[in-house]
Amino acid sequence: MTEITNTVIEVLPRFEGYVYPNEAGPHPLWGFLIVLYPYITGLVAGAFIMASLVRVFKVRELEPVYRLALLTALSFLLCATLPLLFHLGHPERCLEIMMTPHFSSPMAMFGFVYAWYLMAVLLLELWFDYRQDFVRWAKVTPGLKGALYHALTVGVTDVSPAAVALDNKLGWILSIIGIPSAFLLHGYVGFIFGSIKANPWWGNVLMPIIFILSAVVSGIALCVFNYMVLTWIRRRPLDVRCLDAMGMFLFYALVVDAAVEGLDWLHRVYSAEEGFRVLQYMAREKLFYTLSIGQATIGTLLPVLLLGSLQLIRRSVPELVRKRMYFGSAFMVLVGVLAMRWNVVIGGQLFSKSLRGVMGYKLEFAGVEGWLMGAVLLSLPFIILTVCIKLFLSESLPVTEAAHAAGDPRLEPEEVVTT
Amino acid sequence: MKTGVSRRNVLGKLGAAFAGIMTATAAKTAKAAVQKVFVSSGAPKGYDPTKHKWLMAIDINKCIGCGLCVEACKKENNVPEGPFFRTWIERYVIPKPKPGSFTTRTEAIVDSPNGGMHGFPEPPVPVGEIEQSFFVPKLCNLCEHSPCVQVCPVGATFDTPDGAVLIDPNYCIGCGFCIQACPYGCRFLNPVTKTAEKCTLCYHRITRGLKPACVEVCPSEARIFGDLKNPVPDDPIKKFYENNRVQVLKPHLGTEPRVSYAGMDKEVR
Amino acid sequence: MPPQIVRLVLLTITIVGSYLVARFFLTPSSFGRYGWYRGEALEELSSRPRSFAGKKACEECHSDECLKLSKAEHHGLSCEGCHGVGQAHADNPDIKIDIRTFSECARCHEANPSRPKWLKQISTKTHYPGQKCTECHVPHQPQEVP
Numbered sequence: 001m002t003e004i005t006n007t008v009i010e011v012l013p014r015f016e017g018y019v020y021p022n023e024a025g026p027h028p029l030w031g032f033l034i035v036l037y038p039y040i041t042g043l044v045a046g047a048f049i050m051a052s053l054v055r056v057f058k059v060r061e062l063e064p065v066y067r068l069a070l071l072t073a074l075s076f077l078l079c080a081t082l083p084l085l086f087h088l089g090h091p092e093r094c095l096e097i098m099m100t101p102h103f104s105s106p107m108a109m110f111g112f113v114y115a116w117y118l119m120a121v122l123l124l125e126l127w128f129d130y131r132q133d134f135v136r137w138a139k140v141t142p143g144l145k146g147a148l149y150h151a152l153t154v155g156v157t158d159v160s161p162a163a164v165a166l167d168n169k170l171g172w173i174l175s176i177i178g179i180p181s182a183f184l185l186h187g188y189v190g191f192i193f194g195s196i197k198a199n200p201w202w203g204n205v206l207m208p209i210i211f212i213l214s215a216v217v218s219g220i221a222l223c224v225f226n227y228m229v230l231t232w233i234r235r236r237p238l239d240v241r242c243l244d245a246m247g248m249f250l251f252y253a254l255v256v257d258a259a260v261e262g263l264d265w266l267h268r269v270y271s272a273e274e275g276f277r278v279l280q281y282m283a284r285e286k287l288f289y290t291l292s293i294g295q296a297t298i299g300t301l302l303p304v305l306l307l308g309s310l311q312l313i314r315r316s317v318p319e320l321v322r323k324r325m326y327f328g329s330a331f332m333v334l335v336g337v338l339a340m341r342w343n344v345v346i347g348g349q350l351f352s353k354s355l356r357g358v359m360g361y362k363l364e365f366a367g368v369e370g371w372l373m374g375a376v377l378l379s380l381p382f383i384i385l386t387v388c389i390k391l392f393l394s395e396s397l398p399v400t401e402a403a404h405a406a407g408d409p410r411l412e413p414e415e416v417v418t419t
Numbered sequence: 420m421k422t423g424v425s426r427r428n429v430l431g432k433l434g435a436a437f438a439g440i441m442t443a444t445a446a447k448t449a450k451a452a453v454q455k456v457f458v459s460s461g462a463p464k465g466y467d468p469t470k471h472k473w474l475m476a477i478d479i480n481k482c483i484g485c486g487l488c489v490e491a492c493k494k495e496n497n498v499p500e501g502p503f504f505r506t507w508i509e510r511y512v513i514p515k516p517k518p519g520s521f522t523t524r525t526e527a528i529v530d531s532p533n534g535g536m537h538g539f540p541e542p543p544v545p546v547g548e549i550e551q552s553f554f555v556p557k558l559c560n561l562c563e564h565s566p567c568v569q570v571c572p573v574g575a576t577f578d579t580p581d582g583a584v585l586i587d588p589n590y591c592i593g594c595g596f597c598i599q600a601c602p603y604g605c606r607f608l609n610p611v612t613k614t615a616e617k618c619t620l621c622y623h624r625i626t627r628g629l630k631p632a633c634v635e636v637c638p639s640e641a642r643i644f645g646d647l648k649n650p651v652p653d654d655p656i657k658k659f660y661e662n663n664r665v666q667v668l669k670p671h672l673g674t675e676p677r678v679s680y681a682g683m684d685k686e687v688r
Numbered sequence: 689m690p691p692q693i694v695r696l697v698l699l700t701i702t703i704v705g706s707y708l709v710a711r712f713f714l715t716p717s718s719f720g721r722y723g724w725y726r727g728e729a730l731e732e733l734s735s736r737p738r739s740f741a742g743k744k745a746c747e748e749c750h751s752d753e754c755l756k757l758s759k760a761e762h763h764g765l766s767c768e769g770c771h772g773v774g775q776a777h778a779d780n781p782d783i784k785i786d787i788r789t790f791s792e793c794a795r796c797h798e799a800n801p802s803r804p805k806w807l808k809q810i811s812t813k814t815h816y817p818g819q820k821c822t823e824c825h826v827p828h829q830p831q832e833v834p
Contacts (some may be wrong), residue, residue: 018509018529020604024502029595044565089593089613096573096592098707099714102724107596108572118701122566124696131692140531154699156691166690197672198566274671301665353604354688468722468730483803485796487769494773495739510802542801552802577725587729588718619733626734629742636740636769638762638796639807 017357028349031369033083045186046219055175061245124125128171188387213257218337224330251307299336303329471581472647479682481641484554488633494633508535528685559618560676568596741778
């Protein structure tokens with residue numbers, strides 16, 4: 001009997017070397033859903049940072065995407081908890097995290113950081129930004145939609161210059177609070193992994209920083225992607241000046257991100273601590289496609305080259321080519337950051353904590369942790385974003401002064417830079 | 420206008436607070452009643468967790484790799500079939516260094532077919548080429564600074580006053596964070612209950628004065644178990660520490676396991 | 689005070705208040721009795737059913753066998769290690785322990801280079817193959833010949 005079980009275990013190619021018996025299950029404990037969780041949260045944080053470039057750092061070129069970035073952040077934030085919730089063994093007990101949060105657990109703080117970020121930062125900033133629009137739209141829009149706008153004013157219908165000025169001031173303060181909050185939101189996600197000292201792939205002080213930087217990168221890329229898709233759907237001219245600015249920020253963020261990730265690798269290779277051999281083997285064999293090709297080549301090298309060359313020779317590149325290069329880079333960055341999350345989450349579970357063996361992983365199609373579920377969860381924020389755009393960035397709504405001031409992709413770009 | 424709003428508010432709040440207090444009292448009474456019924460339904464009488472400190476120790480020199488402990492643990496604790504173990508036995512086979520290589524210790528070949536539950540087949544190396552070979556029983560290391568307890572988001576896993584590290588199966592949300600945090604691979608997600616599970620030192624046995632199932636069936640006294648606060652004459656735990664030089668698993672992680680091993684080799688981790 | 693601020697303060701009070709109320713009701717009553725966990729869990733976990741009765745329970749009825757065993761080389765062995773789980777049998781002696789759950793001698797004594805040298809080991813392939821162990825050995829008194 002023993003011999004039979006042994007041969008069966010040997011035939012299955014899932015393990016090489018020795019793994020602890022409890023690690024020999026059919027799937028890693030944290031699957032594709034937990035890959036999506038830091039990915040989506042990162043997009044939120046990044047999109048918010050992108051929006052605050054306008055509000056706090058007064059980057060006027062980016063005004064056309066200000067509201068789009070905030071709505072993107074909101075749509076993704078609303079979905080950020082779903083992958084976590086679905087992967088729980090007992091989703092019905094999820095409220096315990098809020099009721100009896102264990103303060104030494106980085107995961108317990110999630111409920112609070114999330115609630116703070118959603119309600120105290122993002123929703124409030126959106127509200128202050130939109131309030132006078134809501135008041136005006138409520139007057140001109142009939143039916144259910146009008147009622148919705150009316151409800152969203154929460155009964156504050158004062159649109160006097162003094163009230164609007166207060167809105168702007170409070171929105172600005174919220175933006176300033178929002179930047180550290182966005183860092184907190186995603187840095188803490190990095191800390192969930194970085195705090196696991198049992199796992200040499202995760203337990204790393206740089207983990208939160210890497211997560212924040214890659215979040216900024218992915219968030220800007222998502223804004224580029226969304227802005228270009230939205231203008232394409234609406235058959236509107238693109239504000240190339242805005243695109244150039246986003247490309248520039250994307251490039252610099254990418255360079256900083258790549259530098260810090262490179263530093264992380266350099267440190268790992270140089271210090272070559274316990275378990276380095278198994279990590280090395282894993283990076284070479286098990287994670288070759290997602291790490292070397294996905295994360296390093298598609299996610300970092302190619303976009304850096306494309307965007308970097310645009311920084312140097314932007315004026316001599318025709319506009320259409322430039323647009324395509326931006327779109328391509330943004331898309332590659334989005335894929336690359338997803339690959340990076342995969343490498344962290346799945347990679348950390350592909351080797352045994354005995355440091356004597358590696359496991360395999362094949363993504364299934366169906367099931368809670370399968371492809372299909374992942375695709376649904378990834379498209380859900382886009383569906384929410386579509387609804388948000390229909391409601392709050394609709395072309396049929398009157399353009400108010402606030403929208404003008406805050407920037408709005410509905411507006412024609414004031415001047416299209418032609419070179 | 421403003422004062423009206425605030426007065427209405429204050430009144431409303433007062434009313435809400437009053438209603439809250441009333442319901443809270445009722446709820447508390449109900450809860451207490453439920454708890455009373457529950458406690459009388461079979462918890463051991465007179466067991467005070469603060470008056471005990473349980474501990475297990477492992478003597479590797481004594482383990483014969485029969486797998487009785489693994490089997491007993493599965494039976495006693497309804498551990499599901501498959502790769503789920505609260506305790507297991509690893510076999511270390513250290514081959515002789517190749518002639519002329521001038522190495523002193525080659526990397527061990529480790530295996531644990533089905534957790535060692537049904538014993539071990541022939542070693543993977545011919546008998547003549549084995550330098551050292553031994554069995555290492557593994558279980559929850561009962562860390563002083565348990566990383567699993569530290570990361571549990573809801574307080575469903577905890578250090579008890581009597582020295583065990585337990586999981587509350589009715590409170591665990593099944594997030595798996597503790598399983599990732601355990602450096603020793605001692606935890607697993609039970610596929611039936613969908614909660615994390617691990618060695619409880621057979622808490623339902625030790626609170627009744629029985630030994631844990633693995634200790635009960637171990638034929639060679641490789642597992643030593645005792646109560647530090649209530650030593651018996653000729654206490655096995657005391658004797659174990661007097662007679663052996665002991666080591667813990669992965670000491671560099673600072674988890675300070677309370678389970679110590681006698682006769683451990685550097686290859687064990 | 690500006691109306692925005694008033695609304696926000698009210699909203700904050702409502703949210704924080706409802707959180708505190710929810711927390712009051714949804715926190716288990718025994719939470720925090722010993723630490724950051726449900727104190728009741730200790731009682732729940734300790735009241736689970738057992739499968740192994742323990743040697744003491746066996747001794748209550750089978751004291752003669754236990755006495756014999758205690759004088760022989762196998763004195764350290766527990767009854768249920770070889771004879772299988774016995775809680776059901778201890779609760780109701782009419783329920784016999786299934787003989788198929790008995791452990792065989794070879795489980796411990798089959799030769800294996802990983803086993804410690806002090807353990808007496810034989811290879812069932814060469815040590816009187818085909819014969820039962822009990823033809824020559826008494827399990828409770830391994831030194832005696834039947």
